Amino acid sequence: MEILGHLADGFLISFEPLNLALVIFGAMVGLFIGAMPGLGSVNGVAILLPMTFLVPPTSAIIFLGAIYYGAMYGGAISSIMLGIPGASTAVATTFDGRPLALKGQADKALVAAATASFVGGTISVILFTAFAPPLAEVALAFGPPEEFALMMLAFATFIGLGGDDIPKTFFSIFIGLVLSAVGLDVVSGEPRLIFMDLPGFLHGVNFLVLAIGIYGIGEMLWTVETSRGNVSMSKATVSAKRVMAALRELVGTWKTMLMGSFLGYFVGILPAAGATPGSLMAYGVAKSIAKDPSTYGKGNVDGVVAPEAANNAASTGSMLPMLTLGIPGSPTTAILLGGMVIWGLEPGPLLFVDHKEFVWGLIASLYSANLFSLLINIAFIPAFIAVLKLPFTILAPVIFALCVVGGYVPTLDMHDVWLMFIFGVVGYLMRKLDYPLAPAVLAIVLGPLAERSVRQSLIGSHGDITIFFQRPISGTIMVVAIILLVMPLYKIIRDRMKAGRDEGGAA
């Protein structure tokens, strides 16, 4: 009851005219920033942070929170429309969103993304409202062994997929892991795998460079090849009737939405993970629990719903360690944390006591930020669809330019642009040879997190591997991961034996 009282106070604050206007403005800015490849919520919040000195801290955090949210919605747009991930958090959305658009169902994918974002966002804010302090304890209970177990679970969901070729999936993961090891050793800080001593490799292989290369450049090469030049892009249409039909169809994905929301929120809470791993893991889990995993990657609506619900839920989740522990759960919250220092607020356990209006104003504003992001997004769908109707000869150079900008912006280094082109060509070839690309992307995101946590655990346990099974939380997650890994093997063996018996019976 006390919480409801705080929340009501929070709503009063968030509905003040200034704050309401900031929420709407922030959601629109975020939508645009998220949709621009290379510009994600991190850049958006960092660029606009200085502007917030003009307003009181509560309004400032409400504005930046709305941008963060809007960007989570916006990232899906270019992922679906152009096949270029608009932000790192929307990479998983390209896996199925792009095939849907190519099938002429871009409107369905966009509606699915927006709706799933809304559901994920709203569920996570409710969880935040009701259980912030106990969940902060969960974040504290997660040490290195638990983090590593979680990473294993993520990898297991990607391997344990019935449809794909398992050796090729492994190969793809290993490529991603090797790339993720480039740069600086996570423990000793020594440079390693610096190809030709090029200084550009010192900051490692940026994950967005890989994703934009594979999905943006690779996609374009692919389109050029398959269409032999005479492309009319997809036959995209949109009407109120089709949107309603899409919404009705989405009711069937409620399980995936719930799963994505809870998983995303939970991963978001853990310090140092954030929305990108959350969305990738949600995609993997959705695929591995699906009745027919082979439809994923070819335009399955659930494949859009899972990561989109998860990335919004995770972005709320990552605010929890920021506010309660003073530790950023994602790169964007790291910037927000810097903002709080400037505004003179001390993040940490006492923030909920000393600055109630700030915390609850923010929480309440997240409810309205979600609603406005959804409405703005749906309203703009016809405009996005119109882009798809442009001839390929116009669209291709635009995509190309956006890819170059997207590769350059995160590090401001031409090195990364060249690297992106190389990945584009390699990604195209891998696709021709039928290698799944998503596992490589997953590996480069989770690789550094997994490496750091496994090494920390083993340093702490003096090389004793049983540390992962001795602790209740990590032990449980590890067992689930191992079951997921073994399941497809069991299936293969069973199918072979069955096939053998059938043949035997026939002969």
Added chain:
Amino acid sequence: MNKLSTSALSLSLAVGLALGATTVAGEAKAKAWEPKKPIEFVIMAGKGGGADRLARFIQGIIEKHKMSPKPLIPINKGGGSGAEALQYLKAKNGDPHVILATLNSYYTTPLRQPKLGIDISKYTPIARLAEDTFQLWVHVDSGINSVKDYVAAVKKAGKKGWKMGGTGKGAEDSLVTGMLMKKFGIDMTYVPYKGGGKVAKELIGKHINSTVNNPAEQVGFWDAGKSKPLASFTPPGMLKGKWGKIPTFQDLGHGSDMVYYMQRSIVAPGGIADDVRDFYVSLFQKVYTSSEWQGYLNKKGLIPGWLTGDKLQAYFIAEKAKHAKLLGK
């Protein structure tokens, strides 16, 4: 004749010099150098860490009071413990629109990676804004109340049983840990994490037994009654307020050598013009004297320590020598 001409010469020289000086001064006053485009504010650490947050705080102060005619754009180049940033600064020799926010990896990285060919004496020192301090921290539930208790507990637990959290081999906290182990003849397992904030959280979650955190990283948990400092790695009497109430190692009779600071300074590339340097020095002097900065220093237990020009360069050289010894190079 000789005498006359010499004095005439010296007179005309003096007049000439004086005239020259006035024209130069006049010109400088008329058009002191100002940035013509946004200034790249390079941070030699990743996003979200202590160095990054501090740099963005500085950017915020400059922005809020419109101290610079062009904005500062923070860019993180944390690769190779800041090697990436140092090499970038080297490549930008003579560029007036780049500055670097440094921490102690400014000396330790070139020492640990001599192959990089970085000579920090080639860069232009701008300003030292503060020196950050370190304390030895434990969880309140540990039952440890003093350095004496601490040493006894570590000895009892042994290397395998005692985990010290830090941010990486060769990082500041690992050097401080080394000092601690040498001084008290104790041994422990050093576990590296990503950033001091994460280290602080791991102590509160009881995944590690002790830390040597900066005040800013632990203050929230200290205020909430979750962690406590045992001793400061400063000389006595340096810290104010509640930070001053923490004993120093010297107060406890462990000698005056248990002292370590983290410097927070700004440097520019080498080969920049004097008026460019003067612009930055006066910019950061404004930052230093702002009420936000002074308030931050007080609250977060940092030591104010304005230093610029040759004195700052001499300080850098001396600190580098001190770190060479600590690193055993």
